[in-house]
Amino acid sequence: MKTLLAIREREYEWVQQAFPSIHPLLLPICNKPFTEFLIDFAILAGSTEIRLLSDGPLGKVEDYCEDGSRWGIKLSYGHLQAEDSLPELLNKSRKFCTDDRIMIISGFSFIHYDKQLGYANFMSLMPAGTCASCPGGNITLAGPPETSAQELPALPLTLMPLNQIESYFRISMETLETGAARYVLPGYGNEPGCAIGRNVVISKSSEIIKPVSIGNNVQILSGAVIGPGAIIGNNVIVDKESTVKSGIILDNTYIGEHLEINGRIATGNTLIDPARGASIAMEDPHLLSGIRSADKRGSAIRKTVHLLAAAILVALQLIPFLLLFPLLKLLGRWKSGMAICHGAGHGKSFTLPTTLITGNGPLASLASSLSLDRLPLLLRIFTGQLAIIGSTPVPVTLETVVLPGEHQGYRPAVFSYAEAEEWPVNDSDAAIVERYFIVHSTPLKDISMTLKALLNRL
Amino acid sequence: MNISETQAGSITIVAITGTLDASTTKELLKSPAISNPAQSVVMDLEHLDFLDSSGLGALIGTLRKKRERSAETLISCMNDRVRRVFEITNAHRIFHIFDDTAAAVDYATQLTARI
Amino acid sequence: MNRIITLTLPGELIFARFASETAAKAALLLINSCDGGADDWKFTHAFELAVSEAFTNTVSYAQKPASPQPVTIDFIFEKQCLTVTIRDTNPPFSIETPAPDIESYPERGYGLLLMRTVMDTVTCARENGTNIISMSKQLNP
Known part of the structure; x- marks a missing residue:
């Protein structure tokens, strides 16, 4: 089976506004870029070749994912136009779609899957048509099933729309909670709920409370409290006596001394309240x-x-x-x-x-x-x-x-x-x-x- | 650069081999199917090794002139190096791009039949 | 330890391809000279494309197209970094031109956008009546 990932720019426009320095398709969810979750799922579903299609720029995604050899698959890139229908997409990738079975994942949505389950069997038996959907996204199968099964249980996955900061925050926190049991997540950890990246310096007097995910090149200075529910990105410094709980600190962010990040997303100099979608530049004196x-x-x-x-x-x-x-x-x-x-x-x-x-x-x-x-x-x-x-x-x-x-x-x-x-x-x-x-x-x-x-x- | 034109029904497939840059665009613009603004074409770029902004400008000019006369310019089989130029300049937003020339011909035939 | 290759070409469009192919070879040379240098098509293509754009730009804006002035290209090899400088004696120009809006189908103006995107740095200086475009890119940033 092969997979087409079709994501239109308008579907992720909100990410460009909220996090202008991040390519939306590389938006980190629990320190793992969004596209990697899709690739992981496509592989679980039995794909050996994946093509990513978008009407937006893909250069940064290509620089990150390259040719897919890291996952042992073949990854290629192509273009679509915003108004292209499904048959048009398949036609534009006709040479790619030579396999009988093609899975098309459309839209900017998060697939809530479980890595323990074998999706390949499901995907080969399911009849053609849409097999999962949510507002703004769906998974569709094209081509006849390998064998027609009499009765199929429901597909053990759900799609969740990733259409605003609130849903991004919620999905990130849920992913952190379920952690490595469901998804392949980055970082090392001897115990569940605690993943730590490379080159991380944690001061002895700081406190880490599960669940947490900490990226690469991170410094946690003395007296800082990280967690529960903290996602710290790459190249982050959390200065003395600061607290991060139920919060996301995105890459390249510096958290000053004596600050409390609770239920917020911090990125660069901006602090975002995911519930209200409001953001303030971190020039607030407090x-x-x-x-x-x-x-x-x-x-x-x-x-x-x-x-x-x-x-x-x-x-x-x-x-x-x-x-x-x-x-x-x-x-x-x-x-x-x-x-x-x-x-x-x-x-x-x-x-x-x-x-x-x-x-x-x-x-x-x-x-x-x-x-x-x-x-x-x-x-x-x-x-x-x-x-x-x-x-x-x-x-x-x-x-x-x-x-x-x-x-x-x-x-x-x-x-x-x-x-x-x-x-x-x-x-x-x-x-x-x-x-x-x-x-x-x-x-x-x-x-x-x-x-x-x-x-x-x- | 080498240009070959093949007729596929009402559509002309223009296959370019080699390099499309400032020194070769004139030759492309003189070719019959390109210079006729009413003729829909599929540009088969499978053997195009190098494209720069001058070559891209020629393709965009062709697209514009043909669209003014309700004809189309479709692109097929571009390699990664050519795709990079399309993407940086956002040209992929205005062209219909296919990975297969026959699929592009089918699409162009449907489009011209609609008009 | 820097090594330099200097290439002087007649300022005519037919030499643009020669310049860009040489740039691609220079980039490949840098890749091969580095330990574990893998085939990095984006690196060689970046130089091939940027030099094609810069050379074409230089020659197209020549004051006297009838008697073209030579164009001098330096390839400066540093550890993990290649810099190309292109010198010409044409009128000065700005590299801070905004990117064209594709929706209005402009046929020109993409050259500088391409150069700036594929290179790490692109600078332009004018010295004693000479334009110097300097472009560099790190191999493994």
């Missing part, structure tokens, strides 16, 4: 008091320290720069350009010089080791556009959906905390470590981190 006060108190001293450090660095780099720059320029090893980057603060952007020192000769190596390529950027500290250490400046692109300037923890800088820490640089990982240090670092710590970044380049 919710972000930890971050704001730390930022305000230190900002004047920090600026002065950064200016002084920049002046010393510029003075140290000036002579090597004057000697090496003309030579490298002459040899064509010094390449400079401009890039437009996001500034700190809503809607702000500025042009930054970009420098690339190429070649492997002694001059180029020396210039790189001395970080001379950062000298043009250091001068921007005096104009107040950059800090000496903070976040990597994010270039302005049309694809940047969530503007970094709107986050509390974005401070464009000459050096980044991630390079000081030699953090495995991947955009989202680096961003979260940078945000953590922006909140926790002191001006003195900034200087030591800058030195560390400089030494790392030697």
Whole structure:
């Protein structure tokens, strides 16, 4: 049997509005992307080949799921138009639909299945037609059954519409409750109801109460209480004395100190109440008091320290720069350009010089080791556009959906905390470590981190 | 680039082999079935190795001109590299895309019969 | 340790394919030079497509199409990263053009959108009367 997954953009439009940085088809349900649940079910139902069809963009889904070899199946991608009927869908994938039996899963809905049950037998015996449905979704079989059974018990699954934040929250919590007994879920855990991902640091004085699901690269700091009913995504920091219960913290989110997330979804700087669908940006003084006060108190001293450090660095780099720059320029090893980057603060952007020192000769190596390529950027500290250490400046692109300037923890800088820490640089990982240090670092710590970044380049 | 035209009832199948970019689009636009705006075509892209924005622009221009004359331009058998260009530009929203040329011909025949 | 291949081509459209095929080969070279480099068609296609777009753009906007100026392409190999720079002496242009609205069937304007989407970074600079488009992509981001 083969499976066609047909999902139209209008069916998941609400996800794009609620969580603009997440591709709707990768919306995590208990830390597992939505599409993976569909793939798992299609495999349980006996499929060896699956094709995902949509009128929306599939690039990110394709990057994640690739060709399906991870699941031992063949996964391909195609397009449909929003108004295509079922026969039109089958016609557009005629070459794919050569098997007698095709299962078509349509709509953005969640299949409440049980991995212990053998669906393959059901699917081969069921007559053609719709075998399960809910508002906005259905499972239909095309082609004759292998053998006609006299009497078939009801299909042991239900479809649940995934059409608003409330249903998303409810389905996520139910999935967490039933856990690994029904679904294949990510994470490790010695006991039921507790799944923990890779690279998770849990402070001794924090408390974990089942059921919980914790993703990869997570830090739970001292005194934090996680659970019951907490889903923590990837690249998340839950700071001191904060509580998360009956809540979802989506990927790349920082939860400040002394906060309580109860019955809410937190994503980036937004807190969503799933029952009412209302969301607030986390600038509420109660919710972000930890971050704001730390930022305000230190900002004047920090600026002065950064200016002084920049002046010393510029003075140290000036002579090597004057000697090496003309030579490298002459040899064509010094390449400079401009890039437009996001500034700190809503809607702000500025042009930054970009420098690339190429070649492997002694001059180029020396210039790189001395970080001379950062000298043009250091001068921007005096104009107040950059800090000496903070976040990597994010270039302005049309694809940047969530503007970094709107986050509390974005401070464009000459050096980044991630390079000081030699953090495995991947955009989202680096961003979260940078945000953590922006909140926790002191001006003195900034200087030591800058030195560390400089030494790392030697 | 090599272009071959085959008649399938009232529909012409235009099969393109090779590369469709700025240097080859003129040749495509000159081919009889493409230059006739009233002729519905199925573009068989099974052997199209490379498509860039100039080639895509030519396909979109063909679609527009034919739709103005109630004819159609359908796409069949595109590979992943070509599909990527369609998807980034959202061209998949305006074309009917098939994985089988015969299925595209059937669909085009139905469409033209309706008009 | 950076290694550079420099290619200078006549600024004529018929050389666009040569430029893009060379870009694909450069990308493949980087893949093969990395440990455990697997066949990554998206990486090679990204360079093939982006260079085709940039070269075509450069040549199409040439001031004097009758006497085309040469176009210089640098392929800069770094660890896990390939950067391509394309230099020409045509009038300056902006890379911050909005994406076209497909619903109105525009036939032009997709080149920059494609370049920006398939590459990690695309920057444009003007230096001593020369446009420099620089595009780079990490192999395993």
